Amino acid sequence: MGFNKPYLTGNEQVYIQEAISGLHLSGxxxxxxxxxxxxxxxxxxxxxxxxxxxxxxxxxxxxLAEIVPGDEVIMPSFTFVSTANAFVLRGAKIVFCDSRxxxxxxxxxxxxxxxxxxxxxxxPVHYAGVACDMDVIMAVANKYNLLVIEDAAQAIDSFxxxxxxxxxxxxxxxxxxxxxxxxxxxxISGEGGMLVVNDERFIERAEIIWxxxxxxxxxxxxxxxxxxxxxxxxxxxxxEIIAAxxxxxxxxxxxxxxxxxxxxxxxxDGLAELQDLGIRLPKIPDFATNNAHMFYLIMPSLxxxxxxxxxxxxxxxxxxxxxxxxxxxxxxxSQGKEISLRKSEEYSDSLVRLPFYYELDIIRVLEGILN
Amino acid sequence: MGFNKPYLTGNEQVYIQEAISGLHLSGxxxxxxxxxxxxxxxxxxxxxxxxxxxxxxxxxxxxLAEIVPGDEVIMPSFTFVSTANAFVLRGAKIVFCDSRxxxxxxxxxxxxxxxxxxxxxxxPVHYAGVACDMDVIMAVANKYNLLVIEDAAQAIDSFxxxxxxxxxxxxxxxxxxxxxxxxxxxxISGEGGMLVVNDERFIERAEIIWxxxxxxxxxxxxxxxxxxxxxxxxxxxxxEIIAAxxxxxxxxxxxxxxxxxxxxxxxxDGLAELQDLGIRLPKIPDFATNNAHMFYLIMPSLxxxxxxxxxxxxxxxxxxxxxxxxxxxxxxxSQGKEISLRKSEEYSDSLVRLPFYYELDIIRVLEGILN
Numbered sequence: 001m002g003f004n005k006p007y008l009t010g011n012e013q014v015y016i017q018e019a020i021s022g023l024h025l026s027g028x029x030x031x032x033x034x035x036x037x038x039x040x041x042x043x044x045x046x047x048x049x050x051x052x053x054x055x056x057x058x059x060x061x062x063x064l065a066e067i068v069p070g071d072e073v074i075m076p077s078f079t080f081v082s083t084a085n086a087f088v089l090r091g092a093k094i095v096f097c098d099s100r101x102x103x104x105x106x107x108x109x110x111x112x113x114x115x116x117x118x119x120x121x122x123x124p125v126h127y128a129g130v131a132c133d134m135d136v137i138m139a140v141a142n143k144y145n146l147l148v149i150e151d152a153a154q155a156i157d158s159f160x161x162x163x164x165x166x167x168x169x170x171x172x173x174x175x176x177x178x179x180x181x182x183x184x185x186x187x188i189s190g191e192g193g194m195l196v197v198n199d200e201r202f203i204e205r206a207e208i209i210w211x212x213x214x215x216x217x218x219x220x221x222x223x224x225x226x227x228x229x230x231x232x233x234x235x236x237x238x239x240e241i242i243a244a245x246x247x248x249x250x251x252x253x254x255x256x257x258x259x260x261x262x263x264x265x266x267x268x269d270g271l272a273e274l275q276d277l278g279i280r281l282p283k284i285p286d287f288a289t290n291n292a293h294m295f296y297l298i299m300p301s302l303x304x305x306x307x308x309x310x311x312x313x314x315x316x317x318x319x320x321x322x323x324x325x326x327x328x329x330x331x332x333x334s335q336g337k338e339i340s341l342r343k344s345e346e347y348s349d350s351l352v353r354l355p356f357y358y359e360l361d362i363i364r365v366l367e368g369i370l371n
Numbered sequence: 372m373g374f375n376k377p378y379l380t381g382n383e384q385v386y387i388q389e390a391i392s393g394l395h396l397s398g399x400x401x402x403x404x405x406x407x408x409x410x411x412x413x414x415x416x417x418x419x420x421x422x423x424x425x426x427x428x429x430x431x432x433x434x435l436a437e438i439v440p441g442d443e444v445i446m447p448s449f450t451f452v453s454t455a456n457a458f459v460l461r462g463a464k465i466v467f468c469d470s471r472x473x474x475x476x477x478x479x480x481x482x483x484x485x486x487x488x489x490x491x492x493x494x495p496v497h498y499a500g501v502a503c504d505m506d507v508i509m510a511v512a513n514k515y516n517l518l519v520i521e522d523a524a525q526a527i528d529s530f531x532x533x534x535x536x537x538x539x540x541x542x543x544x545x546x547x548x549x550x551x552x553x554x555x556x557x558x559i560s561g562e563g564g565m566l567v568v569n570d571e572r573f574i575e576r577a578e579i580i581w582x583x584x585x586x587x588x589x590x591x592x593x594x595x596x597x598x599x600x601x602x603x604x605x606x607x608x609x610x611e612i613i614a615a616x617x618x619x620x621x622x623x624x625x626x627x628x629x630x631x632x633x634x635x636x637x638x639x640d641g642l643a644e645l646q647d648l649g650i651r652l653p654k655i656p657d658f659a660t661n662n663a664h665m666f667y668l669i670m671p672s673l674x675x676x677x678x679x680x681x682x683x684x685x686x687x688x689x690x691x692x693x694x695x696x697x698x699x700x701x702x703x704x705s706q707g708k709e710i711s712l713r714k715s716e717e718y719s720d721s722l723v724r725l726p727f728y729y730e731l732d733i734i735r736v737l738e739g740i741l742n
Contacts, residue, residue, distance in 0.1 A: 006394050016387060016612075023377050025554040025561035052423040052562070055583060055606035063460075069440070081600040085584050088603050089434075089460075183396040190396035190610030191423070212426060213456050213702065229452040229700035232459050235426035239561030241387075241612060329600035331584065 003318045006183045007358035009252040015244035027237025031244040043169040045196040051236045054180030054193035058086035075123040076106035077327040077344040096327045099343040108136035125151040129293035131160035148174035158291035175199040189246035209233040260292035267295040270366040302349040377554045378729035380623040386615035398608025402615040414540035416567040422607045425524045425551030425564035429457035446494040447477035448698040448715040467698045470714040479507035496522040500664035502531035519545035529662035546570040560617035580604040631663035638666040641737040673720040
């Protein structure tokens with residue numbers, strides 16, 4: 001039993017056939033627009049741009065944020081390399097923040113102490129789809145005039161309730177946000193991602209950067225009579241074939257989410273007794289919702305985690321650990337910076353993810369773990 | 372009648388179904404490997420990496436070339452914005468070279484005069500799939516220790532014969548090369564591209580940058596026991612769905628190329644008489660082959676080109692002009708550099724592309740133009 005198995009709604013091929021028959025195979029066709037509109041309408045995202053990956057969405061955000069060499073960007077160390085690389089590619093210095101003790105997300109109370117005159121942005125990562133405390137983060141950002149780019153790779157259909165009592169979708173709170181539709185996510189397109197631009201100041205330029213640095217979009221709207229090179233940019237648009245696949249998934253979003261929540265709750269209830277052994281279960285803070293992206297355990301030690309992974313593999317059930325803390329990576333250390341982030345290191349050593357997918361035989365996993 | 376119509380072999384859906392059924396939907400699966408191996412075997416490319424676009428392939432090349440701010444990169448002005456943007460994103464100063472008088476490709480004899488101590492790379496663009504004079508370019512590169520990155524976006528299945536009499540595939544001559552499979556190309560995958568790495572010095576790092584700056588590939592080969600952040604990088608891999616589409620096209624490459632060459636020759640023979648009116652037909656230098664990517668006319672003036680486009684549109688046949696010279700673009704001019712490249716400007720004003728695709732009703736176009 002693998003750790004992940006992509007779920008197919010059955011309509012992916014139908015929509016792909018439609019895209020292929022329509023002979024619009026490059027980007028920004030009707031399926032791209034349908035997907036983008038879906039997100040804008042359902043979650044109130046100001047403006048959405050499908051991208052070829054969440055990495056690319058973060059890179060687009062880094063360009064829009066006008067990161068220049070020497071700018072500092074604050075983010076958790078316990079995250080995927082792309083969170084950092086997107087900004088390193090623009091010359092940023094990455095400032096790593098430790099994790100919370102009750103959750104792998106960044107410890108919001110530490111952020112302000114990391115701000116310097118060179119800080120340009122904060123990139124909170126909603127680990128496992130569970131919100132960071134956005135009120136705290138937005139307050140620091142507003143105080144020091146920083147941009148907030150939510151790394152919402154895992155956070156589709158998840159929410160944050162701030163002190164005002166309003167429940168806001170993740171991805172709608174920061175100035176920008178990046179989502180992933182990689183095959184390991186709740187909603188997938190194989191490879192794929194999306195940039196959300198909530199701050200209107202960035203929308204016009206986002207359209208240009210998305211279209212390779214040209215004003216092609218304005219040209220096709222008829223605003224101008226020829227288009228040309230007006231900015232930097234890249235080829236961020238996914239093919240319509242990818243957008244068609246994604247559309248099939250979005251149509252089934254509620255069904256997928258409902259099933260995943262049942263799986264998550266079954267894990268939680270079934271494994272609650274492990275807490276007596278010092279094994280921790282995921283905690284969802286009061287301000288956050290659970291989008292059932294992932295179920296993990298926090299083992300008492302690296303050794304006990306290795307043992308559990310080994311034991312389960314004997315019964316052909318594949319558990320996997322997660323991020324190596326980026327501050328301990330060869331790349332970061334090669335730059336001569338050595339720091340210690342104890343919580344992040346603990347999650348790198350002790351967190352283990354259980355198989356999680358729509359068609360999971362959860363009873364088999366529960367039996368394997370509890371025996 | 373549109374200017375382009377993507378050609379489907381009929382097997383795209385078959386292979387996409389196979390990819391989807393196999394449940395490997397992210398990148399670097401069996402279809403990606405099949406496509407890469409196809410190119411390595413058929414054209415002797417040292418190492419191939421599918422990418423989400425030719426733009427991304429160029430960006431990957433720019434990272435591998437270790438372009439740093441202030442480095443100069445020589446390229447034609449008559450090219451697509453991505454040729455330049457990929458290097459601008461790394462901080463390069465773009466040095467534009469004029470076109471040949473007999474062909475829109477860059478005038479190789481001018482390159483050496485553009486070399487300075489800051490020059491790092493030359494990016495020849497094989498316009499319309501017709502080779503630049505690579506002997507001249509490689510000689511300048513060797514003399515000044517520069518990298519050559521072929522922009523082979525349009526140059527699949529095209530060749531160059533140097534003074535040694537050996538016929539070499541375009542993309543196999545420079546240190547690196549970038550191909551496009553955008554829906555407007557001979558062989559397509561909607562959006563898509565490929566980086567070719569011919570210089571072995573770059574292969575190991577290319578593998579890492581392709582995999583988001585991690586040594587994931589070495590991990591899956593079993594060379595190391597966990598993978599981590601060891602370099603910059605991005606998410607360059609296309610989904611297996613895209614690779615499956617591309618595979619269907621590659622299987623039919625000879626058939627597609629044969630038909631396109633018939634179309635090209637029919638255009639050439641049918642329109643030869645236009646030369647008496649001062650209208651120029653494409654010229655293929657002796658050292659180059661014709662891969663039938665595009666058929667264009669060079670009109671005596673901007674006015675006559677506009678008239679022809681207008682006249683043809685009355686019969687619902689869409690002719691299109693091509694690149695606005697990048698040295699005259701708002702982006703380049705905004706940096707306060709004003710230069711004149713007469714040939715490039717002429718091609719921007721006078722070149723017009725005729726509809727060109729597998730299922731083209733060429734008789735209708737010929738009648739329209741000649742009447």
